[in-house]
Amino acid sequence: MNCPCCSGKIYEECCKPYHTGEKNAPTAEALMRSRFSAFAIPNANYLMETTLPSKRKYHNKKDLQEWGEINTWAKLEIVAKPAVNKVEFKAFYTDENGDPQIHHELSTFKMIQNRWFYATGEFLE
Numbered sequence: 718m719n720c721p722c723c724s725g726k727i728y729e730e731c732c733k734p735y736h737t738g739e740k741n742a743p744t745a746e747a748l749m750r751s752r753f754s755a756f757a758i759p760n761a762n763y764l765m766e767t768t769l770p771s772k773r774k775y776h777n778k779k780d781l782q783e784w785g786e787i788n789t790w791a792k793l794e795i796v797a798k799p800a801v802n803k804v805e806f807k808a809f810y811t812d813e814n815g816d817p818q819i820h821h822e823l824s825t826f827k828m829i830q831n832r833w834f835y836a837t838g839e840f841l842e
Contacts, residue, residue: 719755719759719816720732720733720750720754720840721753721757721790721793722747722750722751722754722793722836723750723793723794724791725728728739728820731750731754732750732751732754732755734750734758735747735748735763735796736754736763737757740828741831741832741833742767742822743766743833744801744833744835745798745801745802745803745804745824745826745833746768746795746798746804747833748794748826748835749804749824749826749834749835750793750795751767751808752761752767752768752835753793753806753808755767755785756781756784756785756788756790757785757790757806758785759781759782759784759785759786761778761779761781761782761785762778762787764776764778764781765781765800765833766780767833767835768834768835769827769834769835770829770834770839772835772836787810787812787813788809788810788811788813789811789816790809790810791809791810791811792809792810793806793807793808794806794807794808794809799817799823802825802826802827802828803823803824803825804823804824804826805821805822805823805824806818806821806822806824807820807821807842808822809821809836820840820842821841821842822838822839822840822841823839823841824836824837824838824839825838825839826839837838
């Protein structure tokens with residue numbers, strides 16, 4: 718299976734080792750891509766585990782899993798990497814009503830003990 722993150726690699730050689738805990742994502746972009754794949758599969762456990770621990774209280778695993786399940790995830794586009802800890806992306810998906818959507822975000826990541834975590838996201842137009 719091609720990896721949902723649109724890297725051009727197969728899932729087993731791309732995001733799966735991150736999802737299974739075999740490896741940690743080496744860059745903020747790799748983590749961002751693996752999180753997109755986790756929505757597409759869906760894998761809410763991974764999404765929670767890769768959220769900055771101090772921010773997890775603002776997220777709900779059940780809601781993350783449901784959002785992944787009710788949408789059809791089509792494509793990830795990396796727009797820019799303005800800093801080593803920031804990634805601007807567009808996630809293309811079809812919502813539960815069949816309407817195409819684009820989630821455009823500038824995400825900030827933080828490294829703790831050699832591991833990247835999602836910290837915050839700013840929605841863009």
